[in-house]
Amino acid sequence: MSATRSDSDASVTALDDHVERRPQTTPAGVALTILRWVVRIVVLVLLIDVVRILVTSKTIEWGTVAHYLTFGQILSGVLTTLELTVAGMAIGIALGVILALMRLSSSLVMNMAASGYLWLFRGTPLLVQILFLYNLASFIPRVTIGVPFGGPTLVSSDTNSLITVTSAAILALGLNQAAYMCEIVRAGILSVDEGQLEASLALGMTRRRAMRRIILPQAMPVIIPPTGNNAIALLKDSSLVSVISMKELLYQAQLIYSAQFNTIPLLVVVCIWYLAMTTVSTIGQHYLERHFGRGTTRTSPPSFRQRFGRNLTSILRPGRAAEGVGA
Amino acid sequence: MTRPPSTDRPLLRLCGIHKRFGDNHVLRGVDLDIAAREVVCLIGPSGSGKTTLLRCVNHLEVPTEGRAILEGELLGQYTHRGRLVPLPPRELAAQRSAIGMVFQHFNLFGHKTALENVIEAPTQVRGVSRKEAVGTATELLRRVGLADKADAYPRQLSGGQKQRVAIARALAMSPKLMLFDEPTSALDPEIVGEVLDVMRQLAADGMTMLVATHEMTFARDVADRVVFMDGGVIVEQGPPNQVLTAPTHERTKRFLARLL
Numbered sequence: 001m002s003a004t005r006s007d008s009d010a011s012v013t014a015l016d017d018h019v020e021r022r023p024q025t026t027p028a029g030v031a032l033t034i035l036r037w038v039v040r041i042v043v044l045v046l047l048i049d050v051v052r053i054l055v056t057s058k059t060i061e062w063g064t065v066a067h068y069l070t071f072g073q074i075l076s077g078v079l080t081t082l083e084l085t086v087a088g089m090a091i092g093i094a095l096g097v098i099l100a101l102m103r104l105s106s107s108l109v110m111n112m113a114a115s116g117y118l119w120l121f122r123g124t125p126l127l128v129q130i131l132f133l134y135n136l137a138s139f140i141p142r143v144t145i146g147v148p149f150g151g152p153t154l155v156s157s158d159t160n161s162l163i164t165v166t167s168a169a170i171l172a173l174g175l176n177q178a179a180y181m182c183e184i185v186r187a188g189i190l191s192v193d194e195g196q197l198e199a200s201l202a203l204g205m206t207r208r209r210a211m212r213r214i215i216l217p218q219a220m221p222v223i224i225p226p227t228g229n230n231a232i233a234l235l236k237d238s239s240l241v242s243v244i245s246m247k248e249l250l251y252q253a254q255l256i257y258s259a260q261f262n263t264i265p266l267l268v269v270v271c272i273w274y275l276a277m278t279t280v281s282t283i284g285q286h287y288l289e290r291h292f293g294r295g296t297t298r299t300s301p302p303s304f305r306q307r308f309g310r311n312l313t314s315i316l317r318p319g320r321a322a323e324g325v326g327a
Numbered sequence: 328m329t330r331p332p333s334t335d336r337p338l339l340r341l342c343g344i345h346k347r348f349g350d351n352h353v354l355r356g357v358d359l360d361i362a363a364r365e366v367v368c369l370i371g372p373s374g375s376g377k378t379t380l381l382r383c384v385n386h387l388e389v390p391t392e393g394r395a396i397l398e399g400e401l402l403g404q405y406t407h408r409g410r411l412v413p414l415p416p417r418e419l420a421a422q423r424s425a426i427g428m429v430f431q432h433f434n435l436f437g438h439k440t441a442l443e444n445v446i447e448a449p450t451q452v453r454g455v456s457r458k459e460a461v462g463t464a465t466e467l468l469r470r471v472g473l474a475d476k477a478d479a480y481p482r483q484l485s486g487g488q489k490q491r492v493a494i495a496r497a498l499a500m501s502p503k504l505m506l507f508d509e510p511t512s513a514l515d516p517e518i519v520g521e522v523l524d525v526m527r528q529l530a531a532d533g534m535t536m537l538v539a540t541h542e543m544t545f546a547r548d549v550a551d552r553v554v555f556m557d558g559g560v561i562v563e564q565g566p567p568n569q570v571l572t573a574p575t576h577e578r579t580k581r582f583l584a585r586l587l
Contacts, residue, residue: 204424
């Protein structure tokens with residue numbers, strides 16, 4: 001068919017009814033392939049070495065790790081960490097939705113209040129917020145609910161009796177989280193086409209009902225993934241409240257190793273538990289995303305197992321995964 | 328197919344509707360009466376104010392001036408200390424529930440199936456039991472020829488099917504008046520017919536309809552009256568034969584000439 005073409009281009013093979021283009025071997029290509037294999041081997045050796053250090057290290061004392069992994073005090077710390085995360089996220093989501101609606105409202109006062117809140121809580125470190133809230137009593141001695149500017153008082157309480165270690169920890173984590181959730185929820189709401197609100201109003205729904213029944217459910221696919229990331233971040237950041245001696249996972253470990261001097265094994269225990277919790281959360285997040293994705297995609301996204309299987313395949317056969325990026 | 332109005336009082340009365348968006352004066356005083364069971368087609372070039380006029384009827388846009396009255400009831404406003412002030416959201420919502428609206432871009436609820444789209448307002452706004460609403464919705468979906476698509480999500484439907492579900496959704500509130508905002512403008516030409524057929528049937532069943540459209544054939548065949556708008560005012564109106572074939576106004580002639 002194309003004798004002239006085969007003559008001019010050695011890499012094209014002529015067949016009966018078509019020609020095939022063949023990959024060309026160039027010195028640069030060969031060098032790149034060798035380099036790729038060298039990098040792979042170096043990374044593999046490094047990985048093996050890390051595992052060897054972890055397994056054979058004298059300071060880790062795997063026996064001690066195993067012992068403390070299911071130690072009562074540690075388990076109660078794990079439970080407290082989970083409670084802090086759930087409570088912090090609950091406050092964060094509830095307040096975050098309110099803040100998002102305030103930011104989207106046409107009222108200038110609402111808008112400014114929400115923006116000010118965001119500015120304050122996103123602009124200062126969480127650790128400082130925790131310490132500040134814990135020491136709130138020395139700043140605001142009494143918390144009073146009543147008519148402002150000298151009006152009658154309805155409820156009044158000593159700040160010290162309101163702010164305990166637990167309430168300070170939960171509040172600080174929740175209030176901080178709310179600032180981040182606000183932006184996530186706002187982005188989610190804005191991602192929903194305005195026609196959805198108009199159709200709801202035209203059918204006789206109030207704005208509030210339209211928000212709850214129509215807008216927010218459709219904002220979920222946009223809201224869930226970053227919320228999951230935030231929840232996982234909060235799970236880890238909850239270790240910060242150990243500075244106000246909240247007895248969560250890290251603080252419990254610190255209590256043990258400050259008495260027993262087995263610092264590294266207990267920090268390994270802490271890491272194992274955090275990894276276990278974040279791993280489970282990641283899987284949970286995936287199924288949540290699948291649930292709220294219905295109606296927005298024609299087919300369901302692959303399940304976690306399918307996705308994991310695919311990743312595993314590409315790890316085991318690096319050549320295939322690298323093909324797309326090849327020379 | 329002109330049907331005489333059943334009562335003297337119009338079903339919908341629009342009086343001196345003005346709408347300004349900043350400096351943009353979109354509607355410049357529109358008066359329009361629509362009798363019960365009447366089908367009125369609004370035609371006119373893009374930007375003539377057809378869509379804005381429809382949206383002023385159910386107060387998706389609040390008119391800068393003027394009043395919309397449905398069956399003698401002022402829409403979206405009430406007199407307080409001698410001045411017209413906006414009605415609270417709950418009351419406005421109740422009034423809107425009696426006016427069906429079909430949008431150019433369908434605006435079906437994407438997270439709900441066709442059936443759920445249709446039963447949403449009756450169950451949530453009217454408090455109809457789910458069982459009863461499903462019964463009505465199934466019948467409405469059958470009427471628009473989509474009985475077999477009840478469990479399909481909007482993403483799985485074609486444009487024409489979406490628009491027919493949207494019509495069923497509006498009908499589920501048994502509206503006194505249906506507003507159609509260029510219902511076929513976003514559809515492929517070969518699909519337009521299936522939506523127009525549903526609207527034809529609706530007109531034959533005696534629904535009062537105000538339709539903004541570019542479908543001149545539909546206007547000629549179905550409308551009792553054609554209203555030509557340009558520059559935010561009604562230029563001329565009358566029976567379809569008169570307006571579409573023998574327009575008296577120069578602007579109408581120019582507009583129709585461009586279409587042919």
